[in-house]
Amino acid sequence: MTEPDTSTIDxxxxxxxxxxxxxxxxxxxxxxYGGLPRWIPFLERLAETRTVIVPSLPxxxxxxxxxxxxxxxxxxxxxxxxxxxxxxxxxxxxxxSSVGGSFAAEMAAxxxxxxxxxxxxxxxxxxxxxxxxxxxxxxxxxxxxxLMTAQPEIYKALKRMPAGANSIEWPIEQTRAAEAAARIxxxxxxxxxxxxxxxxxxxxxxxxxxxxxxxxTSYADAVVRAMRARTETRIIAGAGHLAELDKPDExxxxxLSFML
Amino acid sequence: xxxLWFHLMPYKExxxxxxxxxxxxxVDIHSSLFDPARAHHMYNExxxxxxxxxxxxxxxxxxxxxxxxxxxxxxxxxxxxxxLARRTTDTAICVLGNSLALYNxxxxxxxxxxxxxxxxxxxxxxxxxxxxxxDTTYAYGSNPSHLRDxxxxxxxxxxxxxxxxxxxxxxxxxxxxxxxNIWPRPIQQxxxxxxxxxxxxVETWRxxxxxxxxxxxxxxxxxxxxQNVMQGFWEEMARLGKDRNPYRAGFAQVVGxxxxxxxxxxxxxxxxxxxxxxxLHVDPRFAGPPGYVTEATQxxxxxxQVKLAAEGKGGSGPSxxxxxxxxxxxxxxxxxxxxxNGYVIVGSPDEVxxxxxxxxxxxxxGQLMLLMQFGNLSSEVTKYNTRLFAEKVMPKLKGLFADWExxxxxxxxxxxxxxxxxxxMPQAAAH
Numbered sequence: 001m002t003e004p005d006t007s008t009i010d011x012x013x014x015x016x017x018x019x020x021x022x023x024x025x026x027x028x029x030x031x032x033y034g035g036l037p038r039w040i041p042f043l044e045r046l047a048e049t050r051t052v053i054v055p056s057l058p059x060x061x062x063x064x065x066x067x068x069x070x071x072x073x074x075x076x077x078x079x080x081x082x083x084x085x086x087x088x089x090x091x092x093x094x095x096x097s098s099v100g101g102s103f104a105a106e107m108a109a110x111x112x113x114x115x116x117x118x119x120x121x122x123x124x125x126x127x128x129x130x131x132x133x134x135x136x137x138x139x140x141x142x143x144x145x146x147l148m149t150a151q152p153e154i155y156k157a158l159k160r161m162p163a164g165a166n167s168i169e170w171p172i173e174q175t176r177a178a179e180a181a182a183r184i185x186x187x188x189x190x191x192x193x194x195x196x197x198x199x200x201x202x203x204x205x206x207x208x209x210x211x212x213x214x215x216x217t218s219y220a221d222a223v224v225r226a227m228r229a230r231t232e233t234r235i236i237a238g239a240g241h242l243a244e245l246d247k248p249d250e251x252x253x254x255x256l257s258f259m260l
Numbered sequence: 261x262x263x264l265w266f267h268l269m270p271y272k273e274x275x276x277x278x279x280x281x282x283x284x285x286x287v288d289i290h291s292s293l294f295d296p297a298r299a300h301h302m303y304n305e306x307x308x309x310x311x312x313x314x315x316x317x318x319x320x321x322x323x324x325x326x327x328x329x330x331x332x333x334x335x336x337x338x339x340x341x342x343x344l345a346r347r348t349t350d351t352a353i354c355v356l357g358n359s360l361a362l363y364n365x366x367x368x369x370x371x372x373x374x375x376x377x378x379x380x381x382x383x384x385x386x387x388x389x390x391x392x393x394x395d396t397t398y399a400y401g402s403n404p405s406h407l408r409d410x411x412x413x414x415x416x417x418x419x420x421x422x423x424x425x426x427x428x429x430x431x432x433x434x435x436x437x438x439x440x441n442i443w444p445r446p447i448q449q450x451x452x453x454x455x456x457x458x459x460x461x462v463e464t465w466r467x468x469x470x471x472x473x474x475x476x477x478x479x480x481x482x483x484x485x486x487q488n489v490m491q492g493f494w495e496e497m498a499r500l501g502k503d504r505n506p507y508r509a510g511f512a513q514v515v516g517x518x519x520x521x522x523x524x525x526x527x528x529x530x531x532x533x534x535x536x537x538x539x540l541h542v543d544p545r546f547a548g549p550p551g552y553v554t555e556a557t558q559x560x561x562x563x564x565q566v567k568l569a570a571e572g573k574g575g576s577g578p579s580x581x582x583x584x585x586x587x588x589x590x591x592x593x594x595x596x597x598x599x600x601n602g603y604v605i606v607g608s609p610d611e612v613x614x615x616x617x618x619x620x621x622x623x624x625x626g627q628l629m630l631l632m633q634f635g636n637l638s639s640e641v642t643k644y645n646t647r648l649f650a651e652k653v654m655p656k657l658k659g660l661f662a663d664w665e666x667x668x669x670x671x672x673x674x675x676x677x678x679x680x681x682x683x684x685m686p687q688a689a690a691h
Contacts, residue, residue: 065555067405071433138398138545168562172555179551183405186397 001044009055009086011079012069017062018087019054022047027259028054028089030080032098032121032242033136033148033214035060035177037159037170042244045252046095055087057100059180061173067180073191076184077106081114090114093259094202097121097244098214099181102193108204109196119205119255121243122215123223124185125193131216133189137182150211150240158245189215197226204231205258207251209239232258261620261660262669264354265313265646266322266512266629269306269340270331272636273298274538284543285330286394299333305639306333307340311347312643313632316650320352320385322629324457324478325359326392327399331539338372345380349681352670353380356457356476356629357387361407362400365435366414367442370421374446381679382447382672387476388415389457390464394542397549405551410434412467422451453668455510455627460489461557465496469508474627474668476510480540481592483513483619484602490623506626507666513619514631516606517648524606527641529595532604534635536592604634609652616657626661627668 004021019039027050029043035056046052058079059067070076080103084090094115096104101123108115127133134147145152145159161170185191204227208220217235224231234254239246274293275281282290310321323340326332334340341355353376358369377384390396390411397404413432417440420428427441446452455474458464468475475493479486490511494504502508514535516528553561592598599606605615620628632649633642672678 071406137404137549140545143545167566168559171562172558175550175558176555179405182403182550186403186405187401 001039001041004039004043004047004052004054009083011058011063011066011082011086014058014064014066014069016058016064016066016083017056019043020051022049022051024050026051026053026089026092027255028052028084028087028092028094030055030057030094030096030100030104031060032100032244033178033181034144034155034159034174034242035063037061037174038162040158040245040248042248042252045248046256049256053087053089053092055083055089057083057103057180059183060177063180065176067176067183070183073184076103077110080107081111084114091116093117093119095119095121095255096123097242099124099185102185102191105193105200106196108202109199112199112201115202117204117259118200118202119207119258120223121207121251122209122212122219122241123193124181124189124215125191126215126219126222127188127190128216128219128222131218133216133219134214135187136189136214137178137186147213148240148242148245150209150238150246154245155242194222194226197223198228200227200229202229203258204229205255206231206233207243207254208233208235209241209243209246210235210237211239212241212243214241261657262319262507262627262666263654263658264320264322264352264510264627264629265310265318266324266354266356266631267306267310267633268324268326268331268631269302269333270535270539270635271299271333272302274330274534278538279541282541284546285539285541286326287328287398287543287546289328289330293330303333306633307343307347309633309639309642309646310340310344313646313650314344314348314351316646317654318351318630318646318650320354321348322354322356324356324387325389325395327395329394329399331535338376341376341384342379345376345383346681347684348380349678350672350675351383352385353383354385354455355387356385356455356478357389359391359396359411360388360414360418361402361410362391362396363414365437366417367421367437367440369414370418370442371444373452374422374442374444377446377448377452378444380672381677382452383670384446384448384452385455385668385670386452387455387457388418393549393552394546397552398546403551404549406434407552408554419451422446447673448671453670455668457510460492461554462492462496462560463554463556465493466500469497469500469502472667474508474510476512476627476629478512478629480512480514480536480603480631482602482604483511483615483623486511486623490625494624504624505664505667506620506624506661507664507668509623509625510627510629511619511623511625512629512631513616514604514634515612515616515649516604516632516645517609517612517653518606518645519608521607521611524608525595525599527645528604528606528637531635531637531641532598532606533595536589536598536603536635539635540589540592609648612649613653613656616653617660620657620660626664626666
């Protein structure tokens with residue numbers, strides 16, 4: 001696995017990281033809870049046949065303190081639209097997971113021309129009182145990994161400080177990612193996304209980890225029910241909330257075959 | 261030195277096995293543990309104790325705000341303060357305080373504090389805490405990423421509402437009000453003294469200094485554990501060019517006094533163990549919502565841990581993060597440890613006097629808040645503790661810091677101009 005090319009774009013005055021790797025038709029990825037402090041196998045799989053473009057969400061690793069100026073839902077959506085445009089993703093295929101999945105859905109709903117085909121991996125944005133989502137912001141530090149991936153070691157490895165990293169800034173950056181997600185999704189993860197889902201025109205693949213302990217798989221049905229565009233649902237066995245971390249090959253293969 | 265008698269109003273009948281059977285005293289404590297009929301008696305005893313402390317000559321009586329909390333039954337301290345305003349005459353009333361970001365609109369705080377100041381004839385001390393994570397972000401669902409900015413903005417709005425003479429429009433990031441014009445207005449002009457309860461955040465110290473407010477360190481872990489924090493505070497004051505006026509700072513201390521040390525241990529061990537064992541049993545998952553601690557404070561915390569590790573020392577001091585609070589709680593298993601670590605000060609009047617003198621001089625604290633009812637301490641012993649302290653301890657320490665001016669104390673109306681409180685005679689009303 002080689003490193004992607006890294007460039008920097010400006011979002012509301014904050015330098016924001018964009019990763020790019022591979023060739024072929026463009027496919028974008030918006031990361032899930034906790035963000036991406038390092039390149040992951042899932043993206044490597046996509047890059048084998050596609051040009052993968054990964055802009056960091058505001059406040060996520062690589063996204064500086066961009067979240068700190070975003071006060072409302074509209075502020076967030078405009079920042080992510082700016083991200084899509086400046087990363088050169090407009091009109092391409094878009095994949096989003098978890099927190100990023102919510103933004104990917106919003107982009108496709110509010111600006112349909114920006115997204116050709118869509119894949120959502122357990123997106124935030126809904127709340128069902130009959131099946132309440134787990135609170136990711138009220139967890140013992142040691143319990144987070146088990147909430148994010150079916151195999152906790154995978155999430156822990158993603159977040160582990162690499163040799164040579166700044167030992168003070170690294171943990172602050174990881175906390176910042178949790179704060180950025182909280183800033184828009186506190187306290188229930190509910191942005192009433194179901195109201196915008198009917199506006200999506202792009203064909204949409206909905207992926208859910210069968211062992212998602214954060215958002216129950218019943219939320220996949222709720223997403224499908226709210227949508228009018230063509231949808232396909234895949235429940236990924238052995239995967240947790242961030243299914244792309246637990247089952248990179250399977251999730252990438254499902255997306256690539258949906259977006260052939 | 262000023263003596264402030266501080267009540268937390270704990271629910272006094274949490275079960276023996278509370279710690280084993282229940283995850284948390286705060287946020288999701290189970291409703292079945294609360295008996296309103298018992299709480300009726302607790303509230304009335306607590307109010308009696310506060311009034312008793314006022315009658316014994318304490319300079320102030322204090323209450324504070326907590327939500328969904330088994331050791332703090334005051335979601336609205338203003339209700340308590342207004343009741344106290346009617347049953348006391350000269351004692352300052354310290355509300356420590358209202359968590360500004362939780363009030364919508366925050367002008368509610370300006371109004372209610374002005375009411376208490378009017379009713380009491382200008383005896384209010386206005387406390388403005390940010391509020392703990394448990395109270396603000398979990399129990400009240402306030403967004404931790406916005407909390408501090410909301411707090412500062414609410415503060416600016418309340419201050420302006422108190423000071424401005426004309427109706428004005430407030431165009432804030434979080435609050436927009438076309439017509440801000442509070443009635444009633446505070447007796448104390450331009451506003452009651454403002455105190456800021458907080459922990460070891462440098463930013464809070466700087467802000468309190470810049471605004472010329474009192475900073476109160478409300479730790480439950482005693483003066484020995486507080487040395488680092490208060491040293492940091494005074495060093496920061498020096499850097500900012502502020503004097504060492506001890507009245508700039510407040511500190512809360514659990515105190516139990518009796519005729520002898522042994523008698524004090526006999527009287528206070530059980531309630532102290534109840535307090536540290538049951539009341540402070542907080543689920544660690546509620547300790548650190550992301551964004552509650554600013555990045556500058558996180559950075560300072562990590563740097564000091566790295567430094568201490570490099571010097572081969574363990575960290576001690578403020579409970580600004582989950583691990584240190586957990587560590588301090590683990591030191592409080594029984595009375596021997598609770599006393600040895602200085603969490604509580606117990607002993608004969610002379611022993612307590614000497615320890616409080618050491619507290620006041622080492623921390624340089626002029627506003628001393630005393631927790632003299634703690635855990636399930638009975639009302640009878642609470643009053644005994646209070647009276648003995650007032651008679652045998654207070655007089656010996658009152659003269660401390662006499663050279664400094666306390667610029668942060670209420671300035672009530674002249675006594676002869678104040679309303680006469682009628683004697684309370686419920687029997688007469690019944691006829």
